[in-house]
Amino acid sequence: MTATLIDGVALSKQLRTEVAQRAAALAPKGIKPGLAVILVGDNPASQVYVRNKVKACEDVGFHSVLEKYEATMSEAELLARVEALNNDPSIHGILVQLPLPDHIDDHKVIEAISPLKDVDGFHVASAGALMVGEAGFKACTPYGCMKMLESIGMKDLRGKHAVVIGRSNIVGKPMALMLLQANATVTVCHSGTADLAAMTRQADVVVAAVGKRNVLTADMVKSGAVVIDVGMNRNDEGKLCGDVDFDGVREVAGWITPVPGGVGPMTITMLLVNTMESAERVAAGR
Numbered sequence: 001m002t003a004t005l006i007d008g009v010a011l012s013k014q015l016r017t018e019v020a021q022r023a024a025a026l027a028p029k030g031i032k033p034g035l036a037v038i039l040v041g042d043n044p045a046s047q048v049y050v051r052n053k054v055k056a057c058e059d060v061g062f063h064s065v066l067e068k069y070e071a072t073m074s075e076a077e078l079l080a081r082v083e084a085l086n087n088d089p090s091i092h093g094i095l096v097q098l099p100l101p102d103h104i105d106d107h108k109v110i111e112a113i114s115p116l117k118d119v120d121g122f123h124v125a126s127a128g129a130l131m132v133g134e135a136g137f138k139a140c141t142p143y144g145c146m147k148m149l150e151s152i153g154m155k156d157l158r159g160k161h162a163v164v165i166g167r168s169n170i171v172g173k174p175m176a177l178m179l180l181q182a183n184a185t186v187t188v189c190h191s192g193t194a195d196l197a198a199m200t201r202q203a204d205v206v207v208a209a210v211g212k213r214n215v216l217t218a219d220m221v222k223s224g225a226v227v228i229d230v231g232m233n234r235n236d237e238g239k240l241c242g243d244v245d246f247d248g249v250r251e252v253a254g255w256i257t258p259v260p261g262g263v264g265p266m267t268i269t270m271l272l273v274n275t276m277e278s279a280e281r282v283a284a285g286r
């Protein structure tokens with residue numbers, strides 16, 4: 001079997017068109033969705049991601065603000081900027097690009113963002129809302145993975161076994177909760193798992209979110225399974241690659257997401273969706 005690709009670029013295009021229409025619908029009310037992105041320091045990878053996010057905003061008719069600061073910026077200065085954006089009515093979403101320099105406490109900065117503008121879904125209030133099934137912003141990467149599953153007719157995962165590899169606060173844990181919410185039976189594997197392959201071989205859906213190449217190889221995948229690759233790594237030639245041995249796994253899986261062109265673009269798309277929802281909430285006076 002050769003797996004069918006789940007094309008994150010094509011799906012993003014479709015979803016972003018819907019977002020652009022929703023943004024246009026708010027224009028008569030004098031509301032333009034606004035996203036503020038804060039970048040501290042000059043990590044070259046971060047520069048690229050941040051530029052992509054700003055470009056994506058322009059494409060759907062959002063207002064966007066990119067604030068760039070020196071790596072020497074103090075934590076107090078950054079907290080003051082977050083507070084100013086919390087109080088800025090033209091801004092509906094705030095994203096502080098991670099990682100932050102070592103002298104700044106990431107957690108403290110994330111918690112300073114108003115949960116009403118936490119379009120990354122990283123605030124404890126957002127994470128807690130997901131935990132108990134209440135309204136709140138969903139973390140963009142796992143949310144994008146759920147949309148990819150939905151796009152292949154797997155919105156309801158009743159009777160399916162989903163295996164998540166990785167337990168980070170920004171991907172693995174929220175991913176597991178979203179899969180659970182969709183009625184999957186969920187297993188979360190991590191560095192302390194005794195026999196990873198024994199787990200993944202049972203999976204109808206595997207989500208690889210470790211940040212290491214070749215975490216998932218063909219021998220670990222059940223025939224016809226859906227494989228979602230959240231990894232963003234560089235191979236020996238410096239090319240972007242995921243956590244999955246793509247060439248091997250695609251011969252076994254039923255569906256697979258590519259890297260690049262899979263989860264990455266979907267992450268940005270869900271950031272736009274969250275910002276759109278935030279602006280709609282304001283427009284509705286909620």
Ligand SMILES: Nc1nc(=O)c2c([nH]1)NC[C@@H]1CN(c3ccc(C(=O)N[C@@H](CCC(=O)O)C(=O)O)cc3)C=[N+]21
Nearest residue numbers: 049095096097098099120260261262263264265267268
């Ligand atoms: N507060 C915060 N929120 C984030 O969402 C966040 C962050 N910090 N820090 C860094 C990571 C990384 N991230 C990516 C998003 C999209 C692509 C993406 O679109 N990737 C393209 C390719 C990009 C390329 O060619 O390098 C793709 O996979 O096709 C990549 C990486 C969001 N992050």
Ligand SMILES: [Mg+2]
Nearest residue numbers: 101102104106
């Ligand atoms: Mg830090």
